[in-house]
Amino acid sequence: MLINNELRYAYRQPIVWVVTIAVSLLNTLIGLGSLHELSTLNELYQVYALLQMLIMPAAFAVIAVTLLFRDSTSNMMVLIDVTPVSFRVRWRTRVFVSTAILSFPMLFGFVVVCGVFASQTTWLMGLQSFFLISLFGIVQSSFLLILIAFYLVKRSCTPFTLYAISAAEGIVYIVIGGILGFQFLSGSAIVSEVFYTFMLWADPFGITPLLDINVSDQASNVPFIVNRIVYFIVGVLVFLALSKVSINLNVEHNNKKAVKPAQEKTRRHVYKRLPDLPVVHLLFLNFKVLLSSKLTPVILVIWASIVLNEALSTLLSAQAHNLNNSITALNAVAWDVYLLFTSVCLALWSGLVCWHTQRNQFADVLSSTPISNWQKIMADMITLLICLLVLTVVMGVASLMAELIAGSDISLLHYVQQIIFSLVPQALLAVIFVCIHHIAKSVIKAGLCIFALLIIKFTPITSALGITHLLWNIAGSPLQPASQTKLFLESEQVFLPFMLFWSLVAATLCVFAVKLSHRGAGYVMNKKIWTMPAVAMALLTLGAGSVMHIQITNEKPLTYQKQRMQWQADYEQTFRHFADLPQPTMTELDTKIAFYPEQGKAYFDVQYTLENTSEYPISQFLVSRDGNHTNWSLTLINREGEIKPPKLNQYEIRLAKPLEVGQSLNLKVSLMLKQVMFWPSSEHLIIKPKWSQIAAQSILPMVGYQPEFEIQDPLERANKGLIAEPSQTGVPVKAMLRTTLSTQLKHESQAPGVMVKQWQEDGRKFYQYQTSQPIELDVVWQSEPRIILHE
Amino acid sequence: MLVLTDINKQYPDGTHALKQINLELHKGMVGLLGPNGAGKSTLMRTLACLQAPDQGDYAFLGKSCLQDPSMLRKQLGYVPQHFGVYPNMSCEALLTHIAVLKGLSAKQYKKQIPELLALTNLTSVAKRHVSTFSGGMKQRFGIAQALLGEPKLLIMDEPTSGLDPAERERLHDVLVEISADKLIILSTHIVEDIENLCHHVAMLIEGQIIDSNDVETLIAPLNNKIWLCDTLPTSHAQVLSKSYKYGKPSWRIYSEQQPTANARLQLAKLEDRYFLELHKKEARHANK
Structure with missing residues (x-):
C-alpha cells in the first residue's frame, strides 16, 4: 500500500512523466540511430554505456529532487514525520520506488532496441545476456545513485548540491572514459594500465569491465560479475546504515553556530563599504x-x-x-x-x-x-x-x-x-x-x-x-x-x-x-x-x-550527411554507365590561376588536353566534379559537340564527330573559388592574405566516371538500393602540368614543376611553372607573403 | 491523559528553549499561552515526537512516548505553525496520501476524507491543487489532515496565525466541535482565542511554565484589581496594557487601590494575567 501511495504521488508530478517519456524516447532514438543489423554486441554495450553516462545523471537529478527532496522543498517534513510510518519503512519505500522510476525509462530504450534486433538469430544468446546485463547494470546503477540522493537528504543538503553532484558524475565519467579508452569517446586511450585494471574491478557502474575488449563472452566476465556483486552488497549495507537513524528536523537550530564578534564586525564593515x-x-x-x-x-x-x-x-x-x-x-x-x-x-x-x-x-x-x-x-x-x-x-x-x-x-x-x-x-x-x-x-x-x-x-x-x-x-x-x-x-x-x-x-x-x-x-x-x-x-x-x-x-550545398549520401547515390545511379564507356584521358593541363588573397578568391582557367587512349572511338564523355563545388563552366575548343546542362554538378558532353583512337581534343574549364566564411577551411582550399593553398584533386573537374564519389558503406548502399559492391578505383591520372600563377605583389607563389619564368604586370606578380614529365594530380598551388617564405 | 515530567531542551547555539516543564493535561481544549520565543513551538515539536528532549519524559495514556514514539503517532494529529504542501496534488489526493502514511485502510480513509472535507468546508475544492489554496484554506486543510485517523491527541501550533476574523471564527467552530473526546493542545499568543476556547491554560514564558490551571483560577488573583484609565497614572501602579478606541488611548492598570480619579474598575481577563507575567519577566531582566 505504501508503494502504491508512493507511485501515486510520483506519477502526479508532471516532471516525472516528462522525464520518463523523454528519456525513453531519447534512449530508443539514439539506440536505434547508432546501431544497425550488422552491429556487434560490443557496439551495443558501448551505446548502453554512452546513454548511461550522458542521460542517466540528468534523469537522476530530476527524479531524485522530485521524489526524495520533496519534503524539504515543499516544507512538508513535519507533517510527514509525525505519521506513524517509521523512518526506515518510509525511506525503504521511497528508495525502492525512486530506483524503479529511474530505471524504467533507461530500460525501456534497451528493451526496444533488443526487440528490433532479436530477429537476428545469431544474436539471441547475446541479446539475452545483454538484457540481463542492462538489468544489473541499469537497475544497480540507479540504486547507487538514489542512495547518493538519500545520503544528501539525510545531510539536509539542498537540491543544488544534488544537481552539482550529478553533473560532476557525468563529467567525471566522461573524462575517466577518455583515459580508459572507451571506444565511443573520440580521442580516448588507455593512459594508465594500473588505473585501467583498478577500474575493471572498482568501477561503481560496471562500465569499464563491460566494455573490456579482452572479453568475448560476458557470461565469463569475472571482473564484471564480481564488481556487480560487491557493489550490490555495498549498496545494501549503505542503505541499511542510512535508514537506521532519522533526519533531525531541527536543522536550523542545530546548524546555527554562535557568530563570533570579529565575524559580525567584518560583515557590517563589508556592507558599509x-x-x-x-x-x-x-x-x-x-x-x-x-x-x-x-x-x-x-x-x-x-x-x-x-x-x-x-x-x-x-x-x-x-x-x-x-x-x-x-x-x-x-x-x-x-x-x-x-x-x-x-x-x-x-x-x-x-x-x-x-x-x-x-x-x-x-x-x-x-x-x-x-x-x-x-x-x-x-x-x-x-x-x-x-x-x-x-x-x-x-x-x-x-x-x-x-x-x-x-x-x-x-x-x-x-x-x-x-x-x-x-x-x-x-x-x-x-x-x-x-x-x-x-x-x-x-x-x-x-x-x-x-x-x-x-x-x-x-x-x-x-x-x-x-x-x-x-x-x-x-x-x-x-x-x-x-x-x-x-x-x-x-x-x-x-x-x-x-x-x-x-x-x-x-x-x-x-x-x-x-x-x-x-x-x-x-x-x-x-x-x-x-x-x-x-x-x-x-x-x-x-x-x-x-x-x-x-x-x-x-x-557547402551538401551541408548535411544525408544530403551528401543522397547526392552520392544519385550520382552513381545517374552516371554509373559511363564507367563502362570509353573515356578520354587527360594528358596535359594548362592552368592559369589568379590568386586574390585579400578578397579571398581565386580564378581558374584550365585547358585540358584529352586524348583517346582507348581502343574505341569516343562519342560521349563525362566531366565530374564534387557536388560541393558548383559555379563552373566548360567549353570545347576546336571541336563541335553538345554540352548538356549540368546535372548533379556534372557535365555530359556528346561530340558531333567521335574522337578516334589516338586523337585529342581541348576542353576549357573556368571556375572561381571563394574562401568559405561560415565553415572551417580545409587544407585543400584556403585563400587568405596570410596563406593560400589550393589542392588540385579537391577542386579540379576530372574526366570520366569517378568511383571516389560512390558510397562505400555497404549498409548505406543497401538502404539506397545500390548494388552491393562499390566500383573499384582506377589508376591515378598522370598529366603534364603547366601553371601560370598570378598573385599580389607582396606574395610569392609555388606550383608543381620547375619555375621557368616570373614577371610583373599590371601591379601583380606572375610565375610560370612546368613539369618535365606527367605527374599525378595530387598537387597544390600556394601563395604566401614573401617574408614567411624567406624565413 | 498527557503527563510531562521535567522536560528540558537546549539547542546547540545555546538557546535554552524548555526548562523543567511539568504538566498534567486532561481531555478537552488546553491552551499554551506565551510570547514569541517562549518555547511553545519547541514544546509542540517535542510532544509530536519530532525531536527528543535533552532530559525528562512524557507519557500519553500512561505509556512513555520516548520509549515508543510510534504509539503516540498513531493517535496524534499535528498542525505545525508553518507547513508547505506537495505540488501537483489535489486536496483529496494529498489527504489520501497522508491517510495511507497514517496507516488507514482504504475503507477507513474513503469514509473519513469526505467527512473531514465537509467539517473543514473544503468539499467544493476537493479536486483543486492544495498549492493554490489561500492561507485560510490551507490552515483548514492542515486541520483536516491532522484529524485523519481520529486521533486522541491533537497538537495545533498557532493555528489561527494569518487568518482573517471570519476564518478564525470558522476554525473555532471546528475546534469546539471536535474537542469533546480529545485532548487538544492549542498553542498561540492570541489570548482571546485561549480565553474563549480553552478550559485549562498553561503559561509559558522563557521556556518555563509560570502557571498552569483553569482560566478562572489563573484570573482569580487579579479580581478587583484591574482598572481602566484614560490618563497614564503617575503612581507606581503596574500598567498592564495600552489600547485605543476611536484613536483615544486608554490603559489597563493593575493596582490594589484606584490609581487615578477617573479609573474604572474592570473585570479581570486572562490577558491581564498574561501581561502581568510578561511585565514581571521584564522586571527580572531589568534587575539583572
Whole structure:
C-alpha cells in the first residue's frame, strides 16, 4: 500500500512523466540511430554505456529532487514525520520506488532496441545476456545513485548540491572514459594500465569491465560479475546504515553556530563599504550565495585538477613528437572539457543565482523594491560572467603549471588568443541562461529548457534525427583547435560571424527578459510583450539566422550527411554507365590561376588536353566534379559537340564527330573559388592574405566516371538500393602540368614543376611553372607573403 | 491523559528553549499561552515526537512516548505553525496520501476524507491543487489532515496565525466541535482565542511554565484589581496594557487601590494575567 501511495504521488508530478517519456524516447532514438543489423554486441554495450553516462545523471537529478527532496522543498517534513510510518519503512519505500522510476525509462530504450534486433538469430544468446546485463547494470546503477540522493537528504543538503553532484558524475565519467579508452569517446586511450585494471574491478557502474575488449563472452566476465556483486552488497549495507537513524528536523537550530564578534564586525564593515548602487548590492548578494555554498571551492579545485591532469598527460605524450608546447596543452582542454565543464557550471550557478531569493522566501520582498528588471538581470549576468572568468583563468593557470612541469615551450600570446576564443562563446551562453531563468516562471521549466539546450549542443541527437546544422551549436562556432603550424588560420574566419549572430540572439533574449522578468517571485507584471524594440530585435534575429542558413548552405550545398549520401547515390545511379564507356584521358593541363588573397578568391582557367587512349572511338564523355563545388563552366575548343546542362554538378558532353583512337581534343574549364566564411577551411582550399593553398584533386573537374564519389558503406548502399559492391578505383591520372600563377605583389607563389619564368604586370606578380614529365594530380598551388617564405 | 515530567531542551547555539516543564493535561481544549520565543513551538515539536528532549519524559495514556514514539503517532494529529504542501496534488489526493502514511485502510480513509472535507468546508475544492489554496484554506486543510485517523491527541501550533476574523471564527467552530473526546493542545499568543476556547491554560514564558490551571483560577488573583484609565497614572501602579478606541488611548492598570480619579474598575481577563507575567519577566531582566 505504501508503494502504491508512493507511485501515486510520483506519477502526479508532471516532471516525472516528462522525464520518463523523454528519456525513453531519447534512449530508443539514439539506440536505434547508432546501431544497425550488422552491429556487434560490443557496439551495443558501448551505446548502453554512452546513454548511461550522458542521460542517466540528468534523469537522476530530476527524479531524485522530485521524489526524495520533496519534503524539504515543499516544507512538508513535519507533517510527514509525525505519521506513524517509521523512518526506515518510509525511506525503504521511497528508495525502492525512486530506483524503479529511474530505471524504467533507461530500460525501456534497451528493451526496444533488443526487440528490433532479436530477429537476428545469431544474436539471441547475446541479446539475452545483454538484457540481463542492462538489468544489473541499469537497475544497480540507479540504486547507487538514489542512495547518493538519500545520503544528501539525510545531510539536509539542498537540491543544488544534488544537481552539482550529478553533473560532476557525468563529467567525471566522461573524462575517466577518455583515459580508459572507451571506444565511443573520440580521442580516448588507455593512459594508465594500473588505473585501467583498478577500474575493471572498482568501477561503481560496471562500465569499464563491460566494455573490456579482452572479453568475448560476458557470461565469463569475472571482473564484471564480481564488481556487480560487491557493489550490490555495498549498496545494501549503505542503505541499511542510512535508514537506521532519522533526519533531525531541527536543522536550523542545530546548524546555527554562535557568530563570533570579529565575524559580525567584518560583515557590517563589508556592507558599509559597498557603493549605494542597487546592482552592486545585488551582485554582493549573488556572490554571498555562491561563496556560501561549500561546493563552489570544491568545483574550482576539481576543475584545476582536471585541467592539470589533461594538459600534463597530453604534454608528456607529445614530448616524443617534439610537440610539447602551449598549443598542445591548451588543445587538450579548451575544446571539449572546458566547454562541457563550464557549460554545466554555468547552468548550475545560473539556477543558484537567479532563484536564491525565491529559495529563501525573500523574492516577494525584493521584487517589490524599485530595482528595475534590467538591474536584476545585469547583476545576475555579471555574476555569471565573473564566475566564467574565474574558471577560464583557472584553466589558464593550471595549463601553465602543467607546461612548467613538463618543461614545454610556453607561448603567452597563444594563451591570450585561446582564452578569447573560449571565453566569448561561453559568455554568450551565460547570458542566454540568465535570460531563460528570468523568462521562465519556475526553476523547473528554466532547468528543463537549459538541459534541452545542453543536450542539443553536446550530444549527437540532431545527427541522430538527421537535422545536422552548424547553428545547433548554441552560442558556439565551428572554430577548430589551433594547428601546430598555422594556429587558427584555417578556421578563424568563422568566429566573428557566428559570435555576431549569437550576440544578436542574446541581445534579443535580453530584451524579452527585461520585458517578461518575474524578478524572482514568479509573477509577471508586464503583459505587453510585443513592443517595437522587441519586434525589431526578433525580426532582426530571424533575418540574421535566415541569412546565416542561406550562406552556410550556399558555401557547402551538401551541408548535411544525408544530403551528401543522397547526392552520392544519385550520382552513381545517374552516371554509373559511363564507367563502362570509353573515356578520354587527360594528358596535359594548362592552368592559369589568379590568386586574390585579400578578397579571398581565386580564378581558374584550365585547358585540358584529352586524348583517346582507348581502343574505341569516343562519342560521349563525362566531366565530374564534387557536388560541393558548383559555379563552373566548360567549353570545347576546336571541336563541335553538345554540352548538356549540368546535372548533379556534372557535365555530359556528346561530340558531333567521335574522337578516334589516338586523337585529342581541348576542353576549357573556368571556375572561381571563394574562401568559405561560415565553415572551417580545409587544407585543400584556403585563400587568405596570410596563406593560400589550393589542392588540385579537391577542386579540379576530372574526366570520366569517378568511383571516389560512390558510397562505400555497404549498409548505406543497401538502404539506397545500390548494388552491393562499390566500383573499384582506377589508376591515378598522370598529366603534364603547366601553371601560370598570378598573385599580389607582396606574395610569392609555388606550383608543381620547375619555375621557368616570373614577371610583373599590371601591379601583380606572375610565375610560370612546368613539369618535365606527367605527374599525378595530387598537387597544390600556394601563395604566401614573401617574408614567411624567406624565413 | 498527557503527563510531562521535567522536560528540558537546549539547542546547540545555546538557546535554552524548555526548562523543567511539568504538566498534567486532561481531555478537552488546553491552551499554551506565551510570547514569541517562549518555547511553545519547541514544546509542540517535542510532544509530536519530532525531536527528543535533552532530559525528562512524557507519557500519553500512561505509556512513555520516548520509549515508543510510534504509539503516540498513531493517535496524534499535528498542525505545525508553518507547513508547505506537495505540488501537483489535489486536496483529496494529498489527504489520501497522508491517510495511507497514517496507516488507514482504504475503507477507513474513503469514509473519513469526505467527512473531514465537509467539517473543514473544503468539499467544493476537493479536486483543486492544495498549492493554490489561500492561507485560510490551507490552515483548514492542515486541520483536516491532522484529524485523519481520529486521533486522541491533537497538537495545533498557532493555528489561527494569518487568518482573517471570519476564518478564525470558522476554525473555532471546528475546534469546539471536535474537542469533546480529545485532548487538544492549542498553542498561540492570541489570548482571546485561549480565553474563549480553552478550559485549562498553561503559561509559558522563557521556556518555563509560570502557571498552569483553569482560566478562572489563573484570573482569580487579579479580581478587583484591574482598572481602566484614560490618563497614564503617575503612581507606581503596574500598567498592564495600552489600547485605543476611536484613536483615544486608554490603559489597563493593575493596582490594589484606584490609581487615578477617573479609573474604572474592570473585570479581570486572562490577558491581564498574561501581561502581568510578561511585565514581571521584564522586571527580572531589568534587575539583572
